[in-house]
Amino acid sequence: MVGQEQDKKVRRKIIVIGAGIGGLSSALKLAHAGHDVHVIDAASGPGGKMRTHPGSTGPIDIGPTVLTLLPVFERLFRSVGEDINDHVKLAREPILARHWWPDGTMLDLHENFEASHAEIQNVFGVAIGKEFEKFYHDTRALFECFDLPVMQNARPNLRQMMSAVFKKPQLIPKMRPFSTLESSLSSYFKDPRLQQLFGRYASYIGGAPQTTPALLSLIWQAEAKGVWTIKGGMNQLARAIEKLCIARGAEFTYNKAVVELRRSRDEIDTVVLENGSLIYADAVIFNGDPRAMPMGKLGNDVRHIAQNTNSEKRSLSAYVWGFDARIDAANLAHHNVFFADRPNSEFDAIQKGEMPTDPTIYICAQDRGINKPTPDVDRLEIILNAPPLSKRAPKPEDFDRCKAITFDRLQRFGLTFQRELCREHLTMPEDFARLFPASDGSLYGQSPEGMMATLKRPQCVTQIKNLFLVGGGIHPGAGVPMAALCGQLAVEEMTRRQILT
Ligand SMILES: Cc1cc2nc3c(=O)[nH]c(=O)nc-3n(C[C@H](O)[C@H](O)[C@H](O)COP(=O)(O)OP(=O)(O)OC[C@H]3O[C@@H](n4cnc5c(N)ncnc54)[C@H](O)[C@@H]3O)c2cc1C
Helix, strand or coil: CHHHHHHHHHCCEEEEECCCHHHHHHHHHHHHCCCEEEEECCCCCCCCCCCEECCCCCCEECCCCCECCHHHHHHHHHHCCCCHHHCCCEEECCEEEEEECCCCCEEEEECCHHHHHHHHHHHHCHHHHHHHHHHHHHHHHHHHHHHHHHHCCCCCCHHHHHHHHHHCHHHHHHHCCCCEHHHHHHHHCCCHHHHHHHHHHHHHHCCCCCCCEHHHHHHHHHHHCCCEEECCCCHHHHHHHHHHHHHCCCEEECCCCEEEEEEECCEEEEEEECCCCEEECCEEEECCCHHHCCCCCCCHHHCCCCHHHHHCCECCEEEEEEEEEEEECCCCCCEEEECCCCCCHHHHHHHCCCCCCCCCEEEEECCCCCCCCCCCCEEEEEEEEECCCCCCCCCCCHHHHHHHHHHHHHHHCCCEEECCCCHHHEECHHHHHHHCCCCCCCCCCECCCCCCHHHHCCCCECCCCCEEECCCCCCCCCCHHHHHHHHHHHHHHHHHCCCCC
């Protein structure tokens, strides 16, 4: 009895706002530690951007499709005494992505260096194989250098970054501190097609190769380390984590938006829901776009939080198709990239606030992969980059234009779909802006432009000691593994700051 009373004394009531991967990762660790966790989300289920659309052969992914950096998730599950493989069925994809150019060139990148190198030599020649070898090893060295001191650090600063670099001064020329990714790639690769291929990775964090710093060439290493698929789609990961949270006593409330955080003295003590309900909290973790705070969407008491993010440029948005259809032609892999005619011209259009007319198009054919029979009906997600709402206001003709641009272009690659498509099959920037309040339709938080972009992101700790931020808009950045890492780092910070005891 005495033990139980003591347990009660240290049990903290923690409200997690948002069941995106960042919020779920925090909730799982907190529930496992015995805290009273209540996750509240305006959406109807877990996953946030890891969404699905109903299809005739099962749910169709219409959010992330490329699961990378698996050790981040293995660590999360292990930290609560579980093995991820007991909760989701993972498969490592031997082909990272199949790439198609308008001139008929096709290239597969593979799960290991040797196979990708052999394929590049085969398609582009021995000299270009050597260029790839140098690029691969340089980007790998950069990834290893910044992984621990920056990506796995909740609160990196310039001094820590510099000290990581000075321990390996041979990396300084590889960082190309004053170059953009586009110009750095032109010095690695003579062939514009490979510049185009590796430049595309900037869009994984919502940037354009013309403005993203050269250092972020390391992003592609996340994919080079392997890509996994999840049986049933990516949303299964969110559902598996939600289930483990519930098994540890966490409560989930869906279809309710949080509209205000109230402060008493220097701590948040009340969370206000849209229906006026008040919920008491010892600590709050916010998993929405951090820009919601300075924009006043969570009331005046937190308006001063993450102020800087409001004045920073926003990252890319997207047009995202999700549907199932019979496909004519095209030997699709699981991940496919159909390149634009003029490299990077789509980013110039986006910069001008236009819908790109010559886009690079990504297709995830969810049911395809090595050793899988070609399905009769494919579940498909098709993504085109788009400007955020602040750069381009929606127009009534957008759906028809986007449809014509997407499918005319794919037809030129010999790909047609037997399916009539309507508005519900397309998520547009304005839909993202509605689903993710204060995001401006941007999918990756603030823009990765500029050398100091990493250090300009909000961090999980705020000026209010019991309020924490997690997710793709927070350091270490966007993407499912980074948001999951952020959720874990935030709980470590809460522990370090004795918020939980
Ligand atoms: C089309 C697309 C493709 C992508 N592809 C990839 C990919 O292949 N690989 C990859 O790693 N990443 C990819 N990403 C990025 C990745 O999905 C995100 O970075 C990541 O899922 C973000 O997780 P998060 O923790 O920030 O939460 P989010 O997914 O942003 O979820 C936040 C949740 O908070 C809720 N919320 C916000 N405000 C409130 C409020 N006031 N009250 C209640 N609830 C609230 C929202 O409803 C939402 O459910 C992609 C994203 C998109 C959209």
